[in-house]
Amino acid sequence: MRFPSVAEAAGRTLGEEELAALARVVESGMLSGVWGGEVPALEAAMARLHGVAHAVACSSGTAAIHLAVAGLGLDPGDEVITSPISDFGSVAPILACNAVPVFADVDPVTGNLDPAAVAAAIGPRTRAILAVHLFGAAAPVAALRALADEHGLALVEDCAQAWLTRTGEDRLAGTTGVAGCFSLQQWKHITCGDGGLVITDDAALARRLRLFADKGWPRETGRHHVSFGLNYRMTELQAAVAGAQLTKLPGVLAARRRLAARLVDALAGLPGLTVPRDVERHAWWLFPLVLDPGGPDNREFAAGLTEAGVPARAGYLNEGLHCAPAVTTAPVYGSSRYPLTSPPADRVPRYGPGTCPVAEELIDRTLVVVDWNERYTDEHVDVIARAVTDLAGRSR
Numbered sequence: 001m002r003f004p005s006v007a008e009a010a011g012r013t014l015g016e017e018e019l020a021a022l023a024r025v026v027e028s029g030m031l032s033g034v035w036g037g038e039v040p041a042l043e044a045a046m047a048r049l050h051g052v053a054h055a056v057a058c059s060s061g062t063a064a065i066h067l068a069v070a071g072l073g074l075d076p077g078d079e080v081i082t083s084p085i086s087d088f089g090s091v092a093p094i095l096a097c098n099a100v101p102v103f104a105d106v107d108p109v110t111g112n113l114d115p116a117a118v119a120a121a122i123g124p125r126t127r128a129i130l131a132v133h134l135f136g137a138a139a140p141v142a143a144l145r146a147l148a149d150e151h152g153l154a155l156v157e158d159c160a161q162a163w164l165t166r167t168g169e170d171r172l173a174g175t176t177g178v179a180g181c182f183s184l185q186q187w188k189h190i191t192c193g194d195g196g197l198v199i200t201d202d203a204a205l206a207r208r209l210r211l212f213a214d215k216g217w218p219r220e221t222g223r224h225h226v227s228f229g230l231n232y233r234m235t236e237l238q239a240a241v242a243g244a245q246l247t248k249l250p251g252v253l254a255a256r257r258r259l260a261a262r263l264v265d266a267l268a269g270l271p272g273l274t275v276p277r278d279v280e281r282h283a284w285w286l287f288p289l290v291l292d293p294g295g296p297d298n299r300e301f302a303a304g305l306t307e308a309g310v311p312a313r314a315g316y317l318n319e320g321l322h323c324a325p326a327v328t329t330a331p332v333y334g335s336s337r338y339p340l341t342s343p344p345a346d347r348v349p350r351y352g353p354g355t356c357p358v359a360e361e362l363i364d365r366t367l368v369v370v371d372w373n374e375r376y377t378d379e380h381v382d383v384i385a386r387a388v389t390d391l392a393g394r395s396r
């Protein structure tokens with residue numbers, strides 16, 4: 001049985017609405033979001049959807065995180081605590097701000113930051129926590145926000161995999177921290193190829209984000225540059241597609257949740273593995289299975305799923321971000337490892353195997369991710385359920 005994927009039309013919600021929006025932009029002759037109407041309309045719709053005051057569009061999810069981290073005004077060598085299981089787009093912006101990523105270990109089931117590990121990682125230079133809602137499961141942002149408030153830190157949420165995720169407190173992901181960052185990259189719930197959005201209730205922060213995304217150029221007062229910034233602007237073409245996609249987001253989530261509920265039900269009581277339980281709050285970017293330690297390892301299990309025709313992978317990452325050469329050995333700027341090892345950082349962070357053992361166990365041994373898609377049918381879910389049940393039974 002063929003499984004539709006987000007990399008093809010059959011697994012996307014791209015259609016007439018996106019084509020009409022693109023035609024409207026092309027016919028207008030204005031493709032730049034600085035002067036066009038699509039970018040402001042997308043920002044307004046995003047802010048409305050989340051019940052926040054501001055949304056700022058930009059060129060990617062990584063750019064969205066760079067905007068948010070840059071907006072915090074960190075000093076070189078300041079530390080940001082984040083998760084070892086994420087896209088590198090969570091980490092690169094920290095380095096781009098001359099700040100130091102510090103990885104805290106994760107929950108053994110969700111793979112989300114463990115508040116106790118975050119608390120233990122807080123030091124004199126810690127300035128922020130960047131929480132990732134992994135695979136669409138809410139990170140414990142209320143606990144992290146309490147910790148951040150207690151220590152005078154900022155909490156930023158990486159919602160790239162968590163469109164319309166609801167937290168344990170029933171808030172939308174992205175609305176507990178000072179800013180929430182979203183991605184519109186091809187592999188995400190909705191897409192315009194590449195694109196990003198930041199939401200915030202903080203008007204001063206929103207202004208800093210806009211300036212940073214546009215070369216520090218406040219357009220209303222002429223051609224001058226009031227602060228350092230890059231060009232992270234979203235185009236009208238991207239915004240037109242993203243705007244149409246945003247209207248389809250509730251339907252995408254409803255379908256993904258309904259299908260996930262079917263698989264969760266089918267796997268209920270199956271020994272040897274754990275699946276997410278909070279079906280209606282999860283955004284189901286991927287469907288994670290966490291195998292019990294001592295059973296088959298995740299590579300074997302994923303290979304079995306692949307053999308049964310189910311699109312699945314072991315571990316999600318080759319290695320945790322805390323073990324990526326980009327932080328363990330590679331130069332960052334020029335031939336130097338600044339800001340990781342040079343002053344003003346006054347302690348060299350510990351990276352590499354052994355520093356986040358729970359994350360390492362997930363990636364190396366227990367985590368399997370199954371591709372998820374709103375275009376699956378009940379029959380697709382039943383094929384997955386049968387394959388998982390067979391493999392779990394075979395290993396006993």
Ligand SMILES: *Cc1c(COP(=O)(O)O)cnc(C)c1O
Binds near residue numbers: 060158
């Ligand atoms: C995709 C992703 C990013 C980066 O987004 P891009 O749009 O690819 O730059 C960041 N964090 C997480 C968790 C992601 O899944």
